[in-house]
Amino acid sequence: MNNVVIKPYDVVSDTDLPEISVEYLPTDGDPLEISGELYFVCEQSHSKKSESQVIGVIPLVVRNPSKVQNIKKYIECLSIAHRKVQFRNERGICNLLDCDEMVISE
Numbered sequence: 001m002n003n004v005v006i007k008p009y010d011v012v013s014d015t016d017l018p019e020i021s022v023e024y025l026p027t028d029g030d031p032l033e034i035s036g037e038l039y040f041v042c043e044q045s046h047s048k049k050s051e052s053q054v055i056g057v058i059p060l061v062v063r064n065p066s067k068v069q070n071i072k073k074y075i076e077c078l079s080i081a082h083r084k085v086q087f088r089n090e091r092g093i094c095n096l097l098d099c100d101e102m103v104i105s106e
Helices: 071-082
Strands: 005-010 020-022 031-034 035-042 053-059 085-088 101-104
Touching: 020 031, 031 053, 035 071, 053 071
Parallel strands: 005 053
Antiparallel strands: 005 020, 031 035, 035 053, 085 101
16 A cells, blocks of 8 residues: 655644655544644645645644634634544443543544
């Protein structure tokens, strides 16, 4: 299987992130680990031009949320990612309070 090279772009801090190679082109809400930090895909085709596919991402953790220019957009993107989160225990899917693990499904 051919890997796809993507160029993540942090839409919250308006910064380029290091290129990464993935097995498939991620969709909105998919998690990506970049330099040890967890991000979620937010925009399939960002307007910046590059040799590789540019993907807009948002970080899981936002430091200084008052400085986020478009907090509504961030929350909308996070909501899409949240739909892919499942909480589980030995009996299967459960709610947050009685679960052993959190899994981000695809």
